[in-house]
Amino acid sequence: MAPRTATAALVTCAALLAATGCSSSFGGDKETQQDTSTTQHLKVLIATSGDAETKAVKEAAAAYEKRSGNKVTVEAAKDMNQQLAQSFAGHRPPDVFYVNSDQFANYAKGGSLYPYGDKIKDTDDFAEPLRTAFTYDGKLVCLPKDTSTLALAINTDLWKKAGLTEKDYPTSWDELRKVAGKLTGDGVTGLVTSDEYQRLGVFMKQAGGWITDAKQTKMTADSVKNAEGLGFVRSLLRSGSLKYAKQVDTSWGGEALGKGKAAMTIEGNWLTGAMELDYPKVAYKVVPLPAGPAGKATLAFSNCWGVAAESAHRSAAVDLVKYLSSGERQLKFADGFGVMPSRTSALAEYAKREPDAKAWVDANAYAQGPVTVAGFDKVLSQFNTELQSLRTTDPKKILADLQRNGEQTLAKSD
Numbered sequence: 001m002a003p004r005t006a007t008a009a010l011v012t013c014a015a016l017l018a019a020t021g022c023s024s025s026f027g028g029d030k031e032t033q034q035d036t037s038t039t040q041h042l043k044v045l046i047a048t049s050g051d052a053e054t055k056a057v058k059e060a061a062a063a064y065e066k067r068s069g070n071k072v073t074v075e076a077a078k079d080m081n082q083q084l085a086q087s088f089a090g091h092r093p094p095d096v097f098y099v100n101s102d103q104f105a106n107y108a109k110g111g112s113l114y115p116y117g118d119k120i121k122d123t124d125d126f127a128e129p130l131r132t133a134f135t136y137d138g139k140l141v142c143l144p145k146d147t148s149t150l151a152l153a154i155n156t157d158l159w160k161k162a163g164l165t166e167k168d169y170p171t172s173w174d175e176l177r178k179v180a181g182k183l184t185g186d187g188v189t190g191l192v193t194s195d196e197y198q199r200l201g202v203f204m205k206q207a208g209g210w211i212t213d214a215k216q217t218k219m220t221a222d223s224v225k226n227a228e229g230l231g232f233v234r235s236l237l238r239s240g241s242l243k244y245a246k247q248v249d250t251s252w253g254g255e256a257l258g259k260g261k262a263a264m265t266i267e268g269n270w271l272t273g274a275m276e277l278d279y280p281k282v283a284y285k286v287v288p289l290p291a292g293p294a295g296k297a298t299l300a301f302s303n304c305w306g307v308a309a310e311s312a313h314r315s316a317a318v319d320l321v322k323y324l325s326s327g328e329r330q331l332k333f334a335d336g337f338g339v340m341p342s343r344t345s346a347l348a349e350y351a352k353r354e355p356d357a358k359a360w361v362d363a364n365a366y367a368q369g370p371v372t373v374a375g376f377d378k379v380l381s382q383f384n385t386e387l388q389s390l391r392t393t394d395p396k397k398i399l400a401d402l403q404r405n406g407e408q409t410l411a412k413s414d
Contacts, residue, residue, distance in 0.1 A: 032310045040316045041071045045087075045094040047080035047303075049337060052273055056336030057324075064323045070316055088112045093308035095317040099142060100303050101133045105374040107306065108136035109413075114307040115141040116318045125327075125343045129369045134304040142304035143325045144342035146333065148268040149363035150202055150298045152290070153253075156283045158188055158263040170290040173206075173232055180241035183263035191236065192262030193253045195244040196384040199266050201299055203229035205368050206292025211406065216373050219410060222396075222403035229292065230387075230395035237391040244388070258282050268301065269360040273338035288359045300367035302342060340364075374413050379405045 044061060048054045054076050061072040075094070077083045081103060087093040088110070099107060107113050117123060117140025123131060130144035154169070162183050170176040180190030193199045197211075204210060209225030212218060220226075236242035250256040253265030258279030265271075266289065275282060289298050305321040307314060323329060327346035333339055334350050340360060341347045351361045371380065382405055386398045 032312055032314075034314060035312045035316075039069050039071070040313045041073070042096060042313055042316055042320055043094040044072060044074045044320075045077050045080070045083065045097040046074060047098050047100070048076045049270055050273070050277070052277065052337040053339075056333050059336075060324055060329055060332070061320075064320055067323070068316075068319065070320070072320065084112075088308075088310075091310055093310055095308055095311040095313050096320055097306045097308070098145065098303045099134075099306035101301065101370045101372055102377045102380070104134055104141070104304065105136060105372045106377065108141050109374040112309055113141050114309045114311065114314050114317075115139045116307055116314075116321070117141060117143070119318055120322065125345055127342065127344055127347075127364065129300065129367070130302055130342050133302060133369050133372055142306050143321060145303045145305050145325070146330070146339040147342045147347070147364060148270060148301040148340060149360050149367045150199065150266055150268050151286050151288055151359040151363060152264055153257055153267055153271055154264050154285045154287065155257055155260065155262065156285050158183060158260065159285075162263070169285075169287045171288075172290050173292055176290045177236065177239075177241070180236060180264065181239065184241045187261070188263055189243045189248055189256075189261060190241040191264045191266070192243050192245055192248055192250070192256040193266040195246070195388045195390075197380060197387060198299065198301070198384075199253075200230065200233055200387060200390075201368075202266065202289055202297055203233050203292060205229070205297035205299070206289070206294060207232070208292075208294030210368060211371055211402065212373075212410075216371055217410065219403050219406040221406060222399045225294070226399050227395045230390060230398065232292075234390050234395060254278075257284060269340055269357055270338050272357065286356065286359045288363065296366050298363040298367050300364065300369050302369075373410060375409045376406070379409050 046057055058074045061074050065072055080098065084097060093112065120143060123140060126144050127147065130147060131140055134140060134142050134144060164179060164182065168179055170179050183190035204226045207225045207229035209220065209223050209229060211221050213220055233242065245252050245256050248256050248261040250259060250261060253262065253267045254271045254274045256262035257265045258275060275284065288296065305324060307317045307321060311317055327341065327343050330341035330343055330346045331349060334341055341350050347361065351358065379402065383402045386393065386401060390398065
């Protein structure tokens with residue numbers, strides 16, 4: 001799923017506890033009897049970014065059917081987190097499904113995921129940060145489906161209209177501030193992005209901070225570096241050269257860029273497919289995000305192919321995941337809807353085929369992965385809520401709240 005915007009309040013099993021009777025064990029100690037028949041029917045649930053992704057996954061499923069003899073039904077979820085939680089609670093989960101990194105730890109801790117990483121021979125071909133994102137209790141639980149990073153996308157027509165050239169592509173915060181100001185006016189905002197840590201967090205990282213330590217055992221949110229990062233964002237918001245997407249009557253940065261309301265936006269490689277589909281005549285250029293006081297930084301996102309612990313078709317499900325995760329199939333997914341391969345070998349080939357995606361590909365070398373602690377999605381949801389008022393709120397207060405809420409969650413996860 002291409003995370004164009006993050007959900008304001010992620011629905012988890014805990015949130016549905018009263019309504020669904022969901023338990024932490026999702027079925028207790030009873031082992032699901034496995035289907036050993038020659039032909040099996042697998043159900044796949046995906047959270048799709050649009051018709052192009054749905055089509056690509058269904059085509060892959062059809063190809064696997066011919067190869068294996070198994071039948072595969074692919075369903076696009078309307079609300080992935082809610083549907084998964086309810087299916088786990090009812091003990092009738094799909095066999096294979098997307099698992100977002102924000103929700104992974106919740107499902108892993110709850111026992112709803114079948115850890116099949118030890119059944120994959122070439123896991124080293126998946127980048128280490130991606131493997132880490134989907135590791136729980138020392139086990140690789142599920143294979144990373146793809147990878148995405150953030151970069152700076154520029155509307156080149158608006159850029160030229162402002163008298164700017166390629167030499168003016170910003171490489172530092174000061175340069176970003178200057179060009180954003182120069183591009184603002186006549187109904188155009190220099191920089192437009194989403195009001196969430198999944199975009200604004202790049203500035204915290206570029207300042208040398210982050211939400212937790214590397215092991216995700218200690219909160220590091222309430223720091224001078226993080227305050228500097230959010231302070232820079234607030235200064236742009238106050239100057240009017242940065243606006244949130246909803247402030248210019250759009251739902252995300254790509255729409256603002258395509259409609260000419262934004263000269264620049266911070267978005268991931270899913271932007272490619274969206275621009276081709278919705279704004280094919282808009283010319284744009286993707287460049288690395290400007291470096292901050294601590295250097296270059298960006299954020300990384302991914303999903304994994306989850307297999308249900310209660311699936312009666314676990315062996316066949318893992319076989320399907322192996323096929324969907326192959327380098328050849330990942331490259332076809334990249335062609336189909338713009339996502340980057342999670343295999344390093346396939347990513348290298350992708351880079352050759354898609355030179356315009358160089359900024360996103362190169363960013364994998366210094367990208368920060370998400371916080372993957374059970375229950376932390378609620379902490380981040382609250383953080384996003386407070387970031388909406390960053391223009392008028394002291395960043396130190398927002399970070400102090402994040403620190404306190406995070407510490408409480410980390411204490412519970414011990």
